[in-house]
Amino acid sequence: xxITLEMKNISIEFPGVKALDNVDFKTETGEVHALIGAxxxxxxxxxxxxxxxxxxxxxEIFLDGEKINIQSPKDAQDYGIQIVYQEVDTALIPYLxxxxxxxxxxxxxxxxxxxxxxKEVHRKAADILKxxxxxxxxxxxASELTLAEKQMVLIARSLxxxxxxxxxDEPTAPLSNKETSELFRIVRELKKQNVGVIFISxxxxxxxxxxxxxxxxxxxxxVINEQIAQTSQNKVVEHMLGRKLEDQFPxxxxxxxxxxxxxxxxxxxxxxxxxxxxxxxxxxxxxxGLVGAGKTELCKALFxxxxxxxxxxxxxxxxxxxxxxxxxxxxxxxxxxxxxxKEGVLVTETVATNLTAASLKRFSGVFSFxxxxxxxxxAAEVITSLGIKTPSAETKVQNLSxxxxxxxxxxxxxxxxxxxxVFDEPTKGVDVGAKKDIFELISGLAQRGKAVIYxxxxxxxxxxxxxxxxxxxxGEAVKELDTNSTSEEELLFYxxxxx
Amino acid sequence: MSEPNPAPDLPVKKxxxxxxxxxxxxxxxxxxxxxxxxxxxxxxxxxxxxxNLISILRSxxxxxxxxxxxxxxxxxxxxxxxxxxxxxxxxxxxxxxxVWFSHNTLVAILSAxxxxxxxxxxxxxxxxxxxxxxxxxxxxxxxxxxGIALTYTKGATVSQNMVMPDGTFAEGxxxxxxxxxxxxxxxxxxxxxxxxxxxIFLTYTKHGRYMYVIGGNQEAARLSGIPVNxxxxxxxxxxxxxxxxxxxxxxxxxxxxEINAGAPYLMDSVAAAFIxxxxxxxxxxxxxxxFVGAVLIGILxxxxxxxxxxxxxxDIVKGxxxxxxxxxxxxxxx
Numbered sequence: 001x002x003i004t005l006e007m008k009n010i011s012i013e014f015p016g017v018k019a020l021d022n023v024d025f026k027t028e029t030g031e032v033h034a035l036i037g038a039x040x041x042x043x044x045x046x047x048x049x050x051x052x053x054x055x056x057x058x059x060e061i062f063l064d065g066e067k068i069n070i071q072s073p074k075d076a077q078d079y080g081i082q083i084v085y086q087e088v089d090t091a092l093i094p095y096l097x098x099x100x101x102x103x104x105x106x107x108x109x110x111x112x113x114x115x116x117x118x119k120e121v122h123r124k125a126a127d128i129l130k131x132x133x134x135x136x137x138x139x140x141x142a143s144e145l146t147l148a149e150k151q152m153v154l155i156a157r158s159l160x161x162x163x164x165x166x167x168x169d170e171p172t173a174p175l176s177n178k179e180t181s182e183l184f185r186i187v188r189e190l191k192k193q194n195v196g197v198i199f200i201s202x203x204x205x206x207x208x209x210x211x212x213x214x215x216x217x218x219x220x221x222x223v224i225n226e227q228i229a230q231t232s233q234n235k236v237v238e239h240m241l242g243r244k245l246e247d248q249f250p251x252x253x254x255x256x257x258x259x260x261x262x263x264x265x266x267x268x269x270x271x272x273x274x275x276x277x278x279x280x281x282x283x284x285x286x287x288x289g290l291v292g293a294g295k296t297e298l299c300k301a302l303f304x305x306x307x308x309x310x311x312x313x314x315x316x317x318x319x320x321x322x323x324x325x326x327x328x329x330x331x332x333x334x335x336x337x338x339x340x341x342k343e344g345v346l347v348t349e350t351v352a353t354n355l356t357a358a359s360l361k362r363f364s365g366v367f368s369f370x371x372x373x374x375x376x377x378x379a380a381e382v383i384t385s386l387g388i389k390t391p392s393a394e395t396k397v398q399n400l401s402x403x404x405x406x407x408x409x410x411x412x413x414x415x416x417x418x419x420x421x422v423f424d425e426p427t428k429g430v431d432v433g434a435k436k437d438i439f440e441l442i443s444g445l446a447q448r449g450k451a452v453i454y455x456x457x458x459x460x461x462x463x464x465x466x467x468x469x470x471x472x473x474x475g476e477a478v479k480e481l482d483t484n485s486t487s488e489e490e491l492l493f494y495x496x497x498x499x
Numbered sequence: 500m501s502e503p504n505p506a507p508d509l510p511v512k513k514x515x516x517x518x519x520x521x522x523x524x525x526x527x528x529x530x531x532x533x534x535x536x537x538x539x540x541x542x543x544x545x546x547x548x549x550x551n552l553i554s555i556l557r558s559x560x561x562x563x564x565x566x567x568x569x570x571x572x573x574x575x576x577x578x579x580x581x582x583x584x585x586x587x588x589x590x591x592x593x594x595x596x597x598v599w600f601s602h603n604t605l606v607a608i609l610s611a612x613x614x615x616x617x618x619x620x621x622x623x624x625x626x627x628x629x630x631x632x633x634x635x636x637x638x639x640x641x642x643x644x645x646g647i648a649l650t651y652t653k654g655a656t657v658s659q660n661m662v663m664p665d666g667t668f669a670e671g672x673x674x675x676x677x678x679x680x681x682x683x684x685x686x687x688x689x690x691x692x693x694x695x696x697x698x699i700f701l702t703y704t705k706h707g708r709y710m711y712v713i714g715g716n717q718e719a720a721r722l723s724g725i726p727v728n729x730x731x732x733x734x735x736x737x738x739x740x741x742x743x744x745x746x747x748x749x750x751x752x753x754x755x756x757e758i759n760a761g762a763p764y765l766m767d768s769v770a771a772a773f774i775x776x777x778x779x780x781x782x783x784x785x786x787x788x789x790f791v792g793a794v795l796i797g798i799l800x801x802x803x804x805x806x807x808x809x810x811x812x813x814d815i816v817k818g819x820x821x822x823x824x825x826x827x828x829x830x831x832x833x
Contacts, residue, residue: 303722305721305722324721324726325721325722325723325724326721326724326725326726328724329723329724330724335722337722342716342718342719343716343718343719343722344719344722345719346712346715346716346719346720347715347716348715348716349711349712349715353708353712357712357720357723357725358723358724358725360705360708360709361705363705364704364705367704368704368705368706369703369704369705370703370704370705370708412723416724
């Protein structure tokens with residue numbers, strides 16, 4: 001008998017953001033249900049509501065026609081709703097064995113018992129792994145497992161309790177093809193056992209391979225619910241994108257110059273495979289791809305912040321030797337990293353210190369004594385020209401808003417005056433007004449003849465600001481496109497592994 | 500998949516109201532010093548006499564010099580526990596160079612500094628390249644160097660005219676010039692010069708700025724093109740250098756090399772450096788603050804001895820002061 005699960009009129013707000021707006025969602029046991037949407041569409045938030053991670057939402061949830069009240073993860077688990085988050089390592093204890101990890105809830109809540117029955121723990125864990133058809137020793141340490149095996153362990157843990165619905169939040173993002181097919185085997189196994197699986201993913205081909213039904217979300221809203229068999233990848237992409245954003249991109253006519261940066265056959269030690277690309281002067285080149293495609297790794301590899309295994313980087317025809325970011329900066333590269341607060345700005349330092357951090361040599365004289373006056377002057381200049389909203393140059397960056405922090409992170413490199421500017425998701429967590437400022441800044445750089453690389457998973461931004469795009473999928477540049485003759489649909493098609 | 504970013508749109512802070520905690524944080528240390536001076540002077544008028552004040556300054560000079568080294572390692576968000584042992588080693592080497600080998604002052608001092616820098620290099624290699632957490636690595640070095648210093652002196656106190664293993668007397672003498680270093684006013688002058696030099700280095704030069712930036716956020720510093728490893732290595736070398744200078748001054752002051760003579764200075768120095776965090780609201784390790792921290796500890800020790808608190812109870816007081824300073828620093832960071 002199939003049990004239905006229905007979420008009705010779910011809304012949730014975070015300070016300043018309406019993350020979910022009257023979303024409906026319906027699925028049933030014995031079915032694999034895909035949940036898809038662009039980044040920030042609200043998929044994960046919706047599933048967090050369902051699994052009890054948030055309790056300040058409005059709307060109703062029905063299980064088998066009966067209204068249920070989910071206020072905490074424990075409530076959700078008691079109703080048989082289990083979730084496996086994408087970051088598997090946060091849920092596993094690395095120095096405990098597989099068996100102990102699977103049985104974690106049981107061993108933590110032992111009740112009146114005082115002594116552990118290790119034999120029992122491992123037997124139970126082994127049983128559950130057996131029903132899943134997974135061959136991993138329960139004595140192995142969790143830290144020795146592959147990513148896929150870790151997911152299996154977490155799935156096993158959720159099956160140990162009553163499991164009617166299992167939510168998998170982007171389980172395949174870090175997995176290899178082989179590991180993915182192993183995961184799919186488990187999902188099919190679960191389906192046979194009448195478990196309802198809710199499958200969040202960005203990758204269209206695999207959704208069409210494994211799922212029965214699909215729900216599309218966009219900007220925190222429900223878009224459509226269809227049978228997989230009755231739709232196509234192109235249709236889903238259309239639903240994901242919806243109408244176009246209004247124009248916020250400055251279009252400047254700039255004469256594109258000759259090649260500035262050329263990358264040949266770049267491999268890093270992890271994700272990046274055989275990367276070839278070139279960027280010309282006054283050109284903005286986009287790196288389009290979904291989260292986890294390898295854009296950040298590529299940006300960091302270019303900047304010497306990630307170990308490069310093989311490949312060559314040329315700047316104006318000269319081969320570069322970049323082992324550290326220090327080398328990269330000396331050669332005229334600049335990187336505005338994705339993780340702004342962790343990598344981009346020094347939150348505990350002042351705006352002025354941040355702005356001059358990459359070019360302090362210019363503000364120091366004999367014996368490296370700092371010229372505070374020149375520093376202050378330059379900082380004031382940049383604050384005005386970028387429109388950074390701060391009470392003074394001596395304000396600590398942690399007191400600024402996200403958009404203004406990002407302007408500081410960019411301003412740092414404007415003073416340093418590089419040849420190649422690499423932007424990694426520069427608009428993440430930035431409000432609309434500041435976004436526009438940032439786009440103008442970037443266009444301004446191109447106008448001054450700089451070579452710009454713009455990496456983003458926001459395809460509308462890629463279309464809006466770049467001249468040429470490389471689509472990155474699974475660590476490879478799978479397609480090079482001219483921005484004028486492509487569309488978001490096409491970018492998304494290639495970004496999701498379409499061929 | 501990023502969840503909707505709850506935009507961290509903090510309003511720009513602009514509070515003009517008087518914050519009591521903030522006031523205490525900034526001026527508490529200096530206030531405490533004044534209160535202590537007043538209390539001790541009231542209890543025993545001889546406390547406030549010039550002679551005693553000079554003796555306090557003299558007594559804190561070695562602590563201050565070593566604490567300055569710790570301050571530098573703290574500025575890159577590192578930590579150096581081995582400074583006490585390095586001071587012991589430096590002390591042993593400099594005295595033995597005079598007494599055992601009859602070398603001149605320059606050779607004696609340079610050998611002590613060279614040995615300490617080797618320790619600093621070892622620390623920085625293990626911390627920067629092998630990625631061992633600083634506190635644990637320098638804890639190991641602390642024991643290693645303590646052992647080396649003991650082995651070098653064969654577990655004995657090195658002094659002029661000491662009996663050598665073969666039954667003869669050591670013939671070397673300590674040069675009178677070297678003996679001056681540990682006496683007033685030179686010992687105080689050395690401290691003042693060290694404090695001022697490092698204060699200028701950390702506050703007014705590019706290198707100091709880089710060190711603070713690295714201490715604030717190593718990854719952001721790295722991605723700004725700052726050679727992070729180079730500066731961390733420099734910080735541990737400087738830390739060892741100042742520990743070594745502390746050991747040399749100590750040697751001149753007591754004119755012998757007792758076993759583990761530098762070890763007691765570790766606690767005081769750490770306390771001084773952490774008390775220094777808050778002085779005048781700096782909120783980070785700084786040379787002037789460290790000096791103020793050392794003054795506070797010196798006054799406490801001196802005054803309490805005058806009030807007949809036994810010397811062996813002093814660690815209770817110092818430890819409490821350190822705990823208090825740490826509480827202030829970490830509570831503020833929250």
